[in-house]
Amino acid sequence: MPTTSTEPTRRRPTLHDVAARAGVSKSLVSLALRNSPKVSPASRAAILTAAEELGYRPNRTASSLVQQRTHTIGVHILDLHNPVFAEILDGVHEAARQHEYSTLLVTGNADRQTEKREITRLLESRVEGLILIAHRLSDEDVADIAAEVPTVVVTWPIEGIAQLDSVSGDDALGMRLGVDHLVALGHQRITHLSGGDNRIAHARQAGYEAAMAAHGLAPRIVSGGFTEAAGYAAAREAVGPPRPTALVVANDLAAIGALAAMRELGVNVPGDISIVGYDGMRLLESLDVTTVTQPLADMGRQAANLLIERINQPGRPSVHSRVATGLVPRGSSGPCALESSL
Amino acid sequence: MPTTSTEPTRRRPTLHDVAARAGVSKSLVSLALRNSPKVSPASRAAILTAAEELGYRPNRTASSLVQQRTHTIGVHILDLHNPVFAEILDGVHEAARQHEYSTLLVTGNADRQTEKREITRLLESRVEGLILIAHRLSDEDVADIAAEVPTVVVTWPIEGIAQLDSVSGDDALGMRLGVDHLVALGHQRITHLSGGDNRIAHARQAGYEAAMAAHGLAPRIVSGGFTEAAGYAAAREAVGPPRPTALVVANDLAAIGALAAMRELGVNVPGDISIVGYDGMRLLESLDVTTVTQPLADMGRQAANLLIERINQPGRPSVHSRVATGLVPRGSSGPCALESSL
DNA sequence: CCCAATGATTGGAACGTTCCAACGTTGATG
DNA sequence: CATCAACGTTGGAACGTTCCAATCATTGGG
Numbered sequence: 121m122p123t124t125s126t127e128p129t130r131r132r133p134t135l136h137d138v139a140a141r142a143g144v145s146k147s148l149v150s151l152a153l154r155n156s157p158k159v160s161p162a163s164r165a166a167i168l169t170a171a172e173e174l175g176y177r178p179n180r181t182a183s184s185l186v187q188q189r190t191h192t193i194g195v196h197i198l199d200l201h202n203p204v205f206a207e208i209l210d211g212v213h214e215a216a217r218q219h220e221y222s223t224l225l226v227t228g229n230a231d232r233q234t235e236k237r238e239i240t241r242l243l244e245s246r247v248e249g250l251i252l253i254a255h256r257l258s259d260e261d262v263a264d265i266a267a268e269v270p271t272v273v274v275t276w277p278i279e280g281i282a283q284l285d286s287v288s289g290d291d292a293l294g295m296r297l298g299v300d301h302l303v304a305l306g307h308q309r310i311t312h313l314s315g316g317d318n319r320i321a322h323a324r325q326a327g328y329e330a331a332m333a334a335h336g337l338a339p340r341i342v343s344g345g346f347t348e349a350a351g352y353a354a355a356r357e358a359v360g361p362p363r364p365t366a367l368v369v370a371n372d373l374a375a376i377g378a379l380a381a382m383r384e385l386g387v388n389v390p391g392d393i394s395i396v397g398y399d400g401m402r403l404l405e406s407l408d409v410t411t412v413t414q415p416l417a418d419m420g421r422q423a424a425n426l427l428i429e430r431i432n433q434p435g436r437p438s439v440h441s442r443v444a445t446g447l448v449p450r451g452s453s454g455p456c457a458l459e460s461s462l
Numbered sequence: 463m464p465t466t467s468t469e470p471t472r473r474r475p476t477l478h479d480v481a482a483r484a485g486v487s488k489s490l491v492s493l494a495l496r497n498s499p500k501v502s503p504a505s506r507a508a509i510l511t512a513a514e515e516l517g518y519r520p521n522r523t524a525s526s527l528v529q530q531r532t533h534t535i536g537v538h539i540l541d542l543h544n545p546v547f548a549e550i551l552d553g554v555h556e557a558a559r560q561h562e563y564s565t566l567l568v569t570g571n572a573d574r575q576t577e578k579r580e581i582t583r584l585l586e587s588r589v590e591g592l593i594l595i596a597h598r599l600s601d602e603d604v605a606d607i608a609a610e611v612p613t614v615v616v617t618w619p620i621e622g623i624a625q626l627d628s629v630s631g632d633d634a635l636g637m638r639l640g641v642d643h644l645v646a647l648g649h650q651r652i653t654h655l656s657g658g659d660n661r662i663a664h665a666r667q668a669g670y671e672a673a674m675a676a677h678g679l680a681p682r683i684v685s686g687g688f689t690e691a692a693g694y695a696a697a698r699e700a701v702g703p704p705r706p707t708a709l710v711v712a713n714d715l716a717a718i719g720a721l722a723a724m725r726e727l728g729v730n731v732p733g734d735i736s737i738v739g740y741d742g743m744r745l746l747e748s749l750d751v752t753t754v755t756q757p758l759a760d761m762g763r764q765a766a767n768l769l770i771e772r773i774n775q776p777g778r779p780s781v782h783s784r785v786a787t788g789l790v791p792r793g794s795s796g797p798c799a800l801e802s803s804l
Numbered sequence: 805c806c807c808a809a810t811g812a813t814t815g816g817a818a819c820g821t822t823c824c825a826a827c828g829t830t831g832a833t834g
Numbered sequence: 835c836a837t838c839a840a841c842g843t844t845g846g847a848a849c850g851t852t853c854c855a856a857t858c859a860t861t862g863g864g
Contacts, residue, residue, distance in 0.1 A: 134820055145844050150822065160842060175610075180586045181526045182820035186849050190523065200551060201744070206542040213569065222583060225567040227555065241564060244522040268517075348748045380748040383793075402543075406690045406722040407749070451725075476850055487814050492852065502812060524850035528819045 133174040142170035153178065184246065192222045193427060194242035196235070198254035200227050202346070202373055204399045204416060208253055208274060211420025219428050221248075232256045243269060249427040254320065270430040272423045276319055277440045285426040285439045287419050291320065294412040295327030296334070297447040298368045298396045301410070303335050306456035307366040307394060310337065313354040313378060315370030316345040324370050324398065340364065344374055351377025359387060365456045366394040372401045372411055379409065379452070390454035400448065408451035415443050475516040484512035495520065526588065534564045535769060536584035538577070540596035542569050544688070544715055546743045546758060550595055550616060553762025561770050563590075574598045585611060591769040595762075596662065612772040614765045618661055619782045627768040627781045629761050633662065636754040637669030638676070639789040640710045640738045643752070645677050648798035649708040649736060652679065655696040655720060657712030658687040666712050666740065682706065686716055693719025701729060707798045708736040714743045714753055721751065721794065732796035742790070750793035757785050 139146040144163055152159045152167040159167075170176075184190045195212060197205050209225070216223050224247055228235030235256050242250060249270040252262070259278060265271055266284040273286045302310050312328040315321030325341060332339040344354030351374025358367060359381075369375040375397030382389050389395055397404060400413025422441055430436060481488040486505055494501045494509040501509075512518075526532045537554055539547050551567070558565050566589055570577035577598050584592060591612040594604070601620060607613055608626040615628045644652050654670040657663030667683060674681040686696030693716025700709060701723075711717040717739030724731050731737055739746060742755025764783055772778060 136820080146820090147822085147844060147846095148842080151843090154822090158842065163842080177582075178586055179527075179588060179820055180583075181523045181532065181588055182849090183822070184523045184849095185521075185527055185820080185851085186822045188849070200542065200548040201545055203543055203545060206548075209542060209569075223568075226565075227551075240519075241522075244520055246521060246523055348745065352748065376745065376748050380750065383750060403690065403718065403745075406694065406718050408722065408725060478850080488850090489814060489816095489852085490812085493813090496852090500812065505812080521850055524819090525852070526819095527821085528850080528852045530819070 132179075133176045134179070135176075137174055138167065138171045138176050141174060142166040190222075190246050190248060191220060192224050192245070192247050193249045193251060193424070193431075194224045194226070194239070194245070194247035195251045196239055196242065196253065196255060197225065197227050198256070202371075202401075203403055204372065204401045205253060207401065207416035208420040208423075211417035211422070212251060212424045213420075214417070215421045215424035215428070219424075221424075221428065228256070232258075236261065239265065249431050251423050251427055253423075256318070270427055270434065272427045272430075274419055274423045276323060277442070279438075279440060282438070283430070283434065285423075285430060285441070287423045287426065287441045287443065289414040289419070290442050290445045291323040292327040292330060294398060294414070294445040294447075295324055295368065296331040297445065298398065298412050299328065299331035299335065301447055301449060302366045302368065302394060302396065302453065303337070305366075305394065305453060308337055308456070309340070309362060309364040310366045310368060311340045311342060311358045311364035313342050313344040313351060313358060313367055313369045313374060315374065316343060316350065318346075321346070321370055328368060344370060346371050346374060348373050348377035348380070350374055352381045354378070355381035356385070359385065359393070364393065366396070366453070368396045368398075370398060372397040372399040372404050372409070375404075375409055375411065375452075376407065379407070389452055391457060394453040394456075396447075396453055400446075404450070410450045410453040411448055413446050413448050419443055474521075475518045476521070477518075479516055480509065480513045480518050483516060484508040532564075532588045532590060533562060534566050534587070534589050535591045535593060535766070535773075536566045536568070536581070536587070536589035537593045538581055538584070538595065538597060539567065539569050540598070544713075544743075545745055546714065546741045547595055549743065549758035550762040550765075553759035553764070554593060554766045555762075556759070557763045557766035557770070561766075563766075563770065570598070574600075578603065581607065591773050593765050593769055595765075598660070612769055612776065614769045614772075616761055616765045618665060619784070621780075621782060624780070625772070625776065627765075627772060627783075629765045629768065629783045629785065631756040631761070632784050632787045633665040634669040634672060636740060636756070636787040636789075637666055637710065638673040639787065640740065640754050641670065641673035641677065643789055643791060644708045644710065644736060644738065644795065645679070647708075647736065647795060650679055650798070651682070651704065651706040652708045652710060653682045653684060653700045653706035655684050655686040655693060655700060655709055655711045655716055657716065658685065658692065660688075663688070663712055670710060686712060688713050688716060690715050690719035690722070692716055694723045696720070697723035698727070701727065701735070706735065708738070708795070710738045710740075712740060714739040714741040714746050714751070717746075717751055717753065717794075718749065721749070731794055733799060736795035736798075738789075738795055742788075746792070752792045752795040753790055755788050755790050761785055 135146045135149050139149045149167050152164045224242055226238040228238045251272050253274045263281045266281050271284050276288045277286045314325050329339045342354045342358040344350045351369055355378035367378055369378050375395055378395055387393055397409050397411035400411055404411050426439055477488040477491050481491045491509050494506050568580040570580045593614050595616045605623045608623050613626050618630045619628045656667050671681045684696045684700040686692045693711055697720035709720055711720050717737055720737055729735055739751050739753035742753055746753050768781055
C-alpha cells in the first residue's frame with residue numbers, strides 16, 4: 121500500500137460542534153435548525169452563524185434513524201431508455217416533492233433476480249413506500265412486498281392484494297381505439313406486433329384480438345417486443361404475404377422500429393401501410409406517428425399521491441385507478457389503398 | 463381525525479429480536495449476517511433461521527451511521543427525457559454495481575436553484591461521491607461541492623478544481639467531423655442550430671465556427687435549444703433565404719425536431735437539405751439520422767470508476783478524460799444538390 | 805495437571821440525530 | 835412576597851447497527 125498523503129480528512133462538523141461554537145446545547149441547535157418557534161432570536165442568530173461558519177450539514181441517516189422515518193419513497197422502474205418512463209417519473213417527482221418526500225430511484229432492466237435484489241435494497245434503506253413502474257415480479261412477490269410496505273403498481277392493475285394500489289391505462293380500450301381508427305380508414309388486414317411475453321404485452325394483445333373480433337376481422341399476430349430492435353424485426357416479418365395494410369404495434373418504441381423497417385424495405389407509410397403505436401410518448405409527435413395515448417405524467421402523479429395517502433393511512437381499502445386512454449391520429453396512418461379484399 | 467383501525471403496525475424486528483430468538487447475542491447475529499468466518503456453523507444456522515422466521519431486514523440507515531459509510535454515490539442528471547442520459551446512466555450503474563455501490567439518482571431539470579437543493583439533499587444523505595451529468599451550476603458552486611465530496615463532472619472538462627475529475631466528449635472535434643462530412647458531400651451553406659445558452663451549446667457552436675473557418679466557409683447560426691421543440695423552431699427559422707443546404711444541429715433531440723420541421727415544410731431530407739445530429743443516441747439508428755457519436759455508456763462507466771478511485775484515494779491528482787468522438791453517416795445526409803454557389 | 809493458544813461469543817461504547825421530561829429565569833398575579 | 839405560567843434551554847435516553855476489547859470454553863503441549 122502506498123502511503124498516500126491523505127490529510128486527516130477532518131471529521132464533518134456535527135450538531136455538537138455547532139453547539140460548542142455557539143455556546144448552547146446540541147438540543148437547542150437541533151431546534152433552531154428546524155425553525156422551531158421556541159428558540160430566542162439571539163440564540164437562533166448565534167446558532168445560524170456558527171453552523172454557517174463550520175459548514176455544518178445535517179446528517180440525514182442519523183435523523184432517519186431516530187425519527188423512524190426516512191421521508192423517502194422508493195421507485196423501481198423497468199427501463200430508463202424508454203422515454204415513456206421518464207414522463208411517468210416526472211409526475212412522480214412532482215407529487216413527491218410537493219409532499220416533501222425524496223425519491224430513491226432504481227432500475228432493474230436485467231432479470232427478475234436483480235430486480236428483487238434492487239427492491240430489497242430499497243427496503244433496507246427503509247423507504248416508506250414503493251412505486252413499481254412496469255416490474256417483472258410474480259404476483260406473490262408483489263404481495264409479499266406490499267405486506268411489508270405500502271406499494272403502488274403502475275401500468276396494470278393487480279386486484280385482490282391488500283395494501284396495494286395501482287394506476288393503469290386501459291389496454292383493452294386503447295387497442296380497441298387503435299383498431300377502430302384503422303377500420304374507419306378502410307383497413308381490414310391489420311396485424312399486431314406484440315410486445316413479447318409479459319403482462320402488458322398480453323393485455324394489449326388480448327385487447328387487439330377482442331377489437332378485431334368485434335369487427336369480424338381475423339387477427340394476425342407477429343410476436344415482437346418493447347424495443348426498437350424488436351419492432352424492427354417483427355415488422356420485417358409481418359410484411360410477408362399476405363401483406364397487411366396496417367400494423368398496430370405494442371408500444372411506441374417498437375413502432376419506431378417498425379417504421380425503420382418500412383423505410384428500409386421501401387414500403388411507403390402510410391401509403392402502402394399504416395402504423396399505429398401505443399403509449400403516447402412525446403417524441404412521437406415530432407415523428408408524426410399515430411398512437412394511443414395515456415396521460416403519463418398524470419399516472420405518475422396519481423401513483424405518488426395514492427402512495428402517500430396510504431402511508432398516512434395504511435388501512436384504507438385498495439384503489440385501482442384507470443386513467444383515460446385516447447388516440448391521436450397523425451401522419452403514419454391513412455386510408456387503405458387496397459380495394460376491399462372481400 | 464377519523465380513528466382508522468390501524469393495527470399497531472408491529473415494530474420491525476431488529477438484530478436484538480433475532481438474537482433473542484436464536485438465543486445468542488446481537489453481536490453474533492451481526493457477524494453471522496455479514497458472513498463472518500468466526501461464527502460456528504451451529505450458531506450460524508440458528509441465526510439464519512431465526513432471521514428468516516422473523517422476516518428480519520437489516521437497517522441500512524443504522525449501519526451507515528455507525529460505519530460512517532453509506533456505500534452510495536449520488537448521481538445528478540439534468541434531464542431524464544433525453545435518452546442520451548439514460549445511456550450514460552447505464553454505464554454508471556454497471557460500474558457502481560461492480561464495486562458494490564448503490565446510486566442515488568436525482569434530477570434537476572428545473573432551475574439552478576432546485577438543482578442546488580437536490581444536490582444538498584444528496585450531501586445530507588452522505589453520499590460518498592457525486593457524479594454530475596450535465597449540470598447548470600457555476601464553477602464556484604462545483605468547486606465548493608468538490609471540496610466537500612469527491613466529484614466527477616460528465617460532459618465537459620473543468621480544469622483547475624481540486625478533487626474534481628471529468629469525463630467529456632471532444633465537442634470541437636465532433637463539430638469538425640460533422641462539418642467535414644458535409645463539406646465532403648459538397649455542402650457549403652451549412653447552418654448550425656445551436657443548443658442555446660449553456661456550456662455544451664457554446665462549446666459545440668465554437669467547434670462549428672472553427673470548422674467552418676478551417677474550410678474558409680461563412681458560418682451561419684440560428685439559436686435553438688436541446689429539445690425537439692427547440693430544434694423544430696430553429697429549423698423553421700433556418701430555412702429562410704438564403705436556404706442552407708445542410709444543418710448541423712446541437713444535439714440529437716433537436717435534430718429530430720428539425721427533421722419534423724422539414725417534413726412539415728415539404729423539404730426533402732437529404733435531397734433538399736442534409737441534417738447531422740450530435741450525441742449518438744441509439745434511437746437515431748432507427749430514424750436513420752447521421753450523427754456525431756460518443757461512447758455514452760462508456761462515459762458513464764468511466765465517471766463511476768474515476769469517482770470510486772478518488773473515494774479510495776482522495777489526494778490523487780485530477781483526471782480529465784476525453785472520450786473518442788466519431789461520426790456515423792446515415793440517410794439524413796447526402797450529396798449537395800445545388801451547383802456550387804461560387 | 806497447568807498453561808498457553810485458539811476459537812467462539814459477549815457486553816458496552818459509539819455514530820449523529822430527535823424527543824422528552826425537567827430545569828432555571830422572568831414577569832405577572834394574587 | 836409567594837405562586838404560577840410562559841418561555842427558553844438543557845441533559846440524557848433512544849434509534850439499530852458495527853466495532854472493540856474482554857470473556858469464556860476447548861484443546862493440545864509440556
